Amino acid sequence: MKKSDLLERFLDISQEYSSSCALQTSVEELSYGELKSQIASVGHFFKDIGVLPGDRVVLVVDNSINYIIAFYAIWKAGAVVVPLNPQARFHEVLKAVRQSKACCLLLDKVTPQLIEQSNKDNVSLVSLEKVSFDKDCTNNIYHWNDALKASSDDDWYKHDSDSLAQIIYTSGTTGDPKGVMLTHGNLACNVQDIVDYLQLTRLDSVLNVLPFHYSYGNSVLHTHLFVGAKIILAGSMAYPQEIVNTLRTSEASGFYGVPSTYSLLLSRSDWSDNPPALRYMTQAGGPMGASLTTELLQACHQSTLLFVMYGQTEASARLTWLPPERLTDKLGSVGIPVAQVELEIRDEKGNRLEHSNIGEVYARGPGIMQGYWDNPSATATTLGGGWLKTGDSGYFDHEGFLFLKGRNSEMIKVGAHRINPLELEEVINKLDFISESAVIGVDDEFLGQKLRVFIVGSESRENLFALKKHCNEFLPPHKIPREIMWRDRLPKTASGKIKRFEIK
Amino acid sequence: MSNTANEQLLRNFILENYLFTDDQSKLDNANSFLDTGILDSMGILELIYFLDEELSIKVETDEMVPANLDSINNLLGFIEKKTA
Numbered sequence: 001m002k003k004s005d006l007l008e009r010f011l012d013i014s015q016e017y018s019s020s021c022a023l024q025t026s027v028e029e030l031s032y033g034e035l036k037s038q039i040a041s042v043g044h045f046f047k048d049i050g051v052l053p054g055d056r057v058v059l060v061v062d063n064s065i066n067y068i069i070a071f072y073a074i075w076k077a078g079a080v081v082v083p084l085n086p087q088a089r090f091h092e093v094l095k096a097v098r099q100s101k102a103c104c105l106l107l108d109k110v111t112p113q114l115i116e117q118s119n120k121d122n123v124s125l126v127s128l129e130k131v132s133f134d135k136d137c138t139n140n141i142y143h144w145n146d147a148l149k150a151s152s153d154d155d156w157y158k159h160d161s162d163s164l165a166q167i168i169y170t171s172g173t174t175g176d177p178k179g180v181m182l183t184h185g186n187l188a189c190n191v192q193d194i195v196d197y198l199q200l201t202r203l204d205s206v207l208n209v210l211p212f213h214y215s216y217g218n219s220v221l222h223t224h225l226f227v228g229a230k231i232i233l234a235g236s237m238a239y240p241q242e243i244v245n246t247l248r249t250s251e252a253s254g255f256y257g258v259p260s261t262y263s264l265l266l267s268r269s270d271w272s273d274n275p276p277a278l279r280y281m282t283q284a285g286g287p288m289g290a291s292l293t294t295e296l297l298q299a300c301h302q303s304t305l306l307f308v309m310y311g312q313t314e315a316s317a318r319l320t321w322l323p324p325e326r327l328t329d330k331l332g333s334v335g336i337p338v339a340q341v342e343l344e345i346r347d348e349k350g351n352r353l354e355h356s357n358i359g360e361v362y363a364r365g366p367g368i369m370q371g372y373w374d375n376p377s378a379t380a381t382t383l384g385g386g387w388l389k390t391g392d393s394g395y396f397d398h399e400g401f402l403f404l405k406g407r408n409s410e411m412i413k414v415g416a417h418r419i420n421p422l423e424l425e426e427v428i429n430k431l432d433f434i435s436e437s438a439v440i441g442v443d444d445e446f447l448g449q450k451l452r453v454f455i456v457g458s459e460s461r462e463n464l465f466a467l468k469k470h471c472n473e474f475l476p477p478h479k480i481p482r483e484i485m486w487r488d489r490l491p492k493t494a495s496g497k498i499k500r501f502e503i504k
Numbered sequence: 505m506s507n508t509a510n511e512q513l514l515r516n517f518i519l520e521n522y523l524f525t526d527d528q529s530k531l532d533n534a535n536s537f538l539d540t541g542i543l544d545s546m547g548i549l550e551l552i553y554f555l556d557e558e559l560s561i562k563v564e565t566d567e568m569v570p571a572n573l574d575s576i577n578n579l580l581g582f583i584e585k586k587t588a
Contacts, residue, residue, distance in 0.1 A: 242569060242570075446549060
């Protein structure tokens with residue numbers, strides 16, 4: 001087995017465990033053999049429609065068996081996967097397609113706007129939903145069913161460990177989202193580290209509620225296929241009791257969540273009868289309060305392990321993990337570095353600090369990204385001398401356990417989403433009746449934070465509707481402010497910058 | 505409150521807060537909130553607060569299922585059961 005290629009590993013696994021269940025939903029199951037065969041067909045289809053090695057293919061598909069088939073089929077064709085939030089609006093999809101210079105776009109559902117634009121930009125469209133198209137635009141539009149029915153071949157592209165595997169767009173601290181470039185080597189190293197500390201085997205099965213387009217969900221997907229385990233695709237977290245019921249009936253051995261997942265489960269479901277097969281749970285995606293961690297531990301059966309973890313998209317996913325047996329005596333810590341990651345705490349000048357001193361967390365290792373796609377200035381700010389500047393501050397205790405003390409930026413964390421307030425203000429300020437706005441995160445019982453926007457402009461019911469409608473058109477649901485407040489003015493610094501932290 | 509009054513109250517809540525319109529034709533009583541993307545998990549929680557505050561309907565943990573909450577029709581059926 002070559003560690004450098006998750007695709008090659010998948011081929012070995014799918015041969016060895018051909019009849020084992022790989023993917024399961026409430027209505028269907030797919031064995032490793034069946035999954036491989038469908039990937040072979042769709043990979044062949046991509047080549048047929050002109051996708052070449054190194055090309056970017058944008059994937060705007062909800063968590064599903066089709067998402068996973070498409071993802072590995074893109075790799076089979078030698079191309080690069082660019083997953084986006086399936087709820088992304090037209091403008092966001094268009095921006096990502098253009099920024100990544102993608103040649104192909106795969107969507108749950110195409111819209112007339114996208115058909116027209118893709119036609120102009122000469123981008124192929126593949127629609128998962130069966131729709132009829134205008135005859136003038138059908139040249140570059142394809143149906144997913146045709147991709148699944150394509151003849152298969154055994155020509156699986158051989159990737160180098162340093163070839164680009166994936167671009168994950170992440171909210172940056174300034175301006176537009178940045179495309180994190182991860183190679184096949186980056187992903188494979190990090191997957192191996194995660195598999196090792198979670199001790200994942202083919203006997204494991206995960207009930208997954210995390211979106212695959214984020215690095216946390218992405219790592220769940222690849223780690224399980226890496227060992228030949230089963231991925232059970234769960235529905236939305238909107239109905240927590242159904243998730244708990246499925247945990248019991250499916251006999252899943254693993255469950256992954258962000259703090260809001262556990263907050264919802266504990267407050268909105270009956271957890272008193274611990275799912276008997278649940279071997280472990282993991283938590284990442286932002287700090288979880290000590291009280292919630294303790295409550296979760298108390299709710300779980302003693303035999304269920306809880307892994308607290310910390311990472312970044314820029315690090316493929318995972319930087320640290322807290323061994324479950326140390327959870328109680330290191331409560332509040334995100335643990336120790338994963339096997340192939342090295343961490344340092346540095347001061348503002350970049351000097352290394354000794355334990356107990358608070359500074360910025362720097363990371364190094366084979367899982368660290370190559371940089372931001374087509375953004376050398378952002379890359380130069382974040383990567384230097386082989387180290388990643390995480391933007392998080394924290395300290396090591398005397399035993400080498402990392403404690404985070406917040407971020408050095410204004411990013412807002414809503415559930416699993418990192419949100420840049422500047423990006424939202426840019427959208428909101430486009431409305432004529434708004435002169436300026438400021439978005440902040442306020443504490444929320446379930447989501448960690450929720451969005452509140454302060455508006456300076458002409459207040460009326462019509463304008464409130466217009467603002468909500470505008471947000472709905474240009475922003476996905478998780479980026480739409482839940483609270484809107486009107487103000488006569490916003491507090492500013494002498495240089496005119498909004499003092500975000502002073503607004504309440 | 506009558507069933508018709510409840511229906512209007514619920515429809516207005518969804519239209520104003522999630523569809524951002526007064527246009528009644530934009531919401532079909534049979535449509536699934538989740539499948540059509542009208543509500544996400546946060547929206548469902550807000551709906552539960554709304555039921556409690558405006559209609560004094562408390563949603564118990566085991567009642568938090570799509571069959572009770574995932575469309576205007578399901579909600580009306582659920583309210584009828586709770587108030588019977």
